[in-house]
Amino acid sequence: MADPDWEPYFGFDEPYESQADAVESAIDVAQRQGYLAMEGPCGTGKTMAALTAAATLLREGNTYETAVVVTPVKQQLTQFVDDLRTLNAGLQDPLAGISLVGKRDLCPYGREDVFPPDTSVHDRCEDLRENTAHLVESDGEGGDEPPAAESAVGGDPDEIWWDPDIASDLAKAARADAPGQRALGDGLSTAGASSPYRTSQPTAPEDIAGDDPPIYCPFEADWYARNKGSPVDFTAGEECVLTAEDYLPAATERGTCPHRAMSVLLANADVVIGNYNHLFDPDSRPLLAEILDERTFVIVDEAHRLEGRVRDLLSDRVGRQTLVQARNDCHQLLQRARQTDDHRAQVEARLTSHEVSLDAVESAREFYDDVLRWLDDRVERALDDEAGRGWRADPDALPERDIEVPLRDPEAVETDDLTEWATEHGYTGSLWRTLPTIGAAVEDTMDQLGIARQPVAAATGAIMARWWERDHATKLREIELEHSPTDDQRVEGWQREYTAGLVLFDCMPTEALREIFDGLGGGMLMSATLSPLSVFTQVAGLDALAEGDPDGDDSGRPIETRSYPLRFPESNRASWLVDASPFTARNRGEPTQDQQSWTNTRDEYAHVLRTVARSPGNVLIAMPSYREAAWAGTYLETAVDKPVLVDESTGNEATETLKQRFFDGDGKVIVTSTRGTLTEGVDYDGAKLSTAAVVGVPLVNVGSPRVQAVRRAYGDAFGEDNAFEYALTVPAVRRARQAIGRVIRGTEEVGVRILADRRYVEGARHSVNGHLSPAEQQEFRRMTPDFLSGKIEQFWADR
DSSP, X not given: OOOOOOGGGOSSSSOOHHHHHHHHHHHHHHHTTOEEEXXXXXXXOHHHHHHHHHHHHHHSOSSOSEEEEEOSOHHHHHHHHHHHHHHHHTOSSOOOEEEOOOHHHHOHXXXXXXXXXXXXXXXXXXXXXXXXXXXXXXXXSOOOOOTTOOOSEEOOGGGOOBOHHXXXXXXXXXXXXXTXXXXXXXXXXXXXXXXSBOSSXXXXXXXXXXXXXXXXXXXXXHHHHTTSEESOOGGGSBTTEEOHHHHHHHHHHHTSOHHHHHHHHHHTOSEEEEOHHHHHOTTTGGGGGGGOSTTEEEEEOSGGXXXXXXXXXXOEXXXXXXXXXXXXXXXXXXXXXXXXXXXXXXXXXXXXXXXXXXXXXXXXXXXXXXXXXXHHHHHHHHHHHHHOGGGGTOGGGSOSSOEEEESSOTTSOOOOHHHHHHHHTTOXXXXXXXXXXXXXXXXXXXXXXXXXXXXXXXXXXXXHHHHHXXXXXXXXXXXXXXXXXXXXXXXXXXXXXXXXXXXXXXXXXXXXXXXXXXXXXXXXXXXXXXOSHHHHHHHTTHHXXXXXXXXXXXXXXXXXXXXXXXXXXXXXXXXXXXXXXXXXXXXXXXXXXOGGGOOHHHXXXXXXXXXXXXXXXXXXXXXXXXXXXXXXXXXXXXXXSSOEEEOOSOOHHHHHHHHHHHHSSSSOEEEEETTSSTTSSOOOOTTSOSEXXXXXXXXXOTTSHHHHHHHHHHHHHHOHHHHHIIIIIHHHHHHHHHHHTTSOOSTTOOEEEEEESGGGXXXXXXXXXXXXXXXXXXXXXXXXXXXXXXXXXXXXXXX
């Protein structure tokens, strides 16, 4: 099949050489329902290449209807929006595009803190949606077109189960200027837009709801009045690309739910731009369910993060307090049933509609009660092992850090302690599997009977059912103790120091990724740091997709890979591998400032750090951990004649402030962890950064139970010889490559890139050189610490 002409869809005058090859490679493999894994450093033009391929496939064939872009980085999401607008500017018939945000950012009531403080925006919205749906439900075959039904996008009159006239009446009844209503304040406004409605949440009129009118959402009612249509269309966005800045105020002013408007628009879009959750999170993916099929072309940006992010999304956690709430949900419903015979009949009638009995609710309550007792006892025993029994009299003596308590040997496939305990006490699979159904029945019954709570029994039951059902080879079950001390004197014992939860940790996302990609038409996965591509295609499930199902009709999908070099002039950069002793925990010793007690390795790296920090301009030094970053920063404060900033494991606000201080002028040093937020996704363009150095190979803590379990799972999937490399070494080197990639961001930029540790050198013991990209392996030169200072001075003198 000949590739279609893609140049009319390219948004700029001329493509780069690598960019043109990327576009053609993506189109070719996607036409065969396959995937392209592409590595291209900054300047490759990955975003425009991906969008050009997508536009060509959408317009020049019958294979694809929608392109879905997902990225974990907000800055990259903005870049996709900008590049799509640039592409559209050259088309007579532009692609309809939309950028997605979460419900929390779109709900006018939630944005303006109208909801009760103890209620999440998501839960409150779901309650109001359900109430509104009950109110607008039609008694007949369907409603007529309402007077206000001028929906610009969406609507399916053939499937109307609601009455648009009732919905319109509900929306009108909530207006600030409604007859007989006293407006509270000036009406609800958000995002610079004024809605038609009062600030307070309205209660349904009695002529619609009867004697017990519920609170409802007028924004939701207006959406039904428009026959589930959006009052906004794509022309409201610049070059037909909508962002929340467009549809949030526009929908608010027209009185329609902005999140509902977004869902209508995305179903009619050519290009949908969102984050990883929209594609990979089981709870968020339903928003896109209508457009995720074999006619969808997917673009996965920053794909080096895919493995870790999806692992987190597929892992479950249920906190101790949530278990308490689930137990109390059951208990409160049981109490209602015991009050009178009428109450019992009401409760049983509602439960029976779910095929759930009162005895089943009692069993669930007893189960949660016993699990809580087991959890508290197991935590106490774990803390005895950590700190000795003395903490029971003085909880302040407990470790000031998070603690993992694995419930099985992480390096073995065996049943966890909680499951074994439950089985021994008669809580078998027949109960665990029914907990979601019991929880849903409890929540519905509480809602119908007006029991005022925010129930969690359904969600908790779903997690507990997965705890029983999931395998023990790719899932690690743990107790997680988050260090979160409280001054609340009502809290006693270990709970003053920790928040406990049960965690079902996903060690192996490969199969889930394969299933997701198999359900789509094709696509491309791209990043500046995917090498080794042969490893990436295995862990991302692409190799399994290529193999197909040997026992079925699936013959496999084509998978292609590409790796492109940095296109900026090589003369503008120096790239060195510093052949210093491996900077490992065993070699370097404790990070003390007492130089007399330094190991030879630490003394050697002090010389390297001092030399690198004296490089002209702004210097970024990335250490293997924040603890080592603190040591390096303290040492450099007296060793160099430059301001030294030290990053810590703090919140986003503190990190952002530190970054802005670094950007304010030049001639500073910033020291951070290679696993921190300053080494990835930050654009150090222009003169913001002249030198970046990574010290050591930033391996995660290999003693962590989760890391041990991941390593063992990778050994099962990819061979024991590859387990450590795939699970630990490759991700660590990608982090290091991301850090040094902060330096050269444009054609005119000049800078130094340094990887300091003998393991980066080809042929060294435990060498990781083969995990660099092919271009980096050719370009980086070995350098001994003694010659580093002179080489840096010479490089800058030649500029």
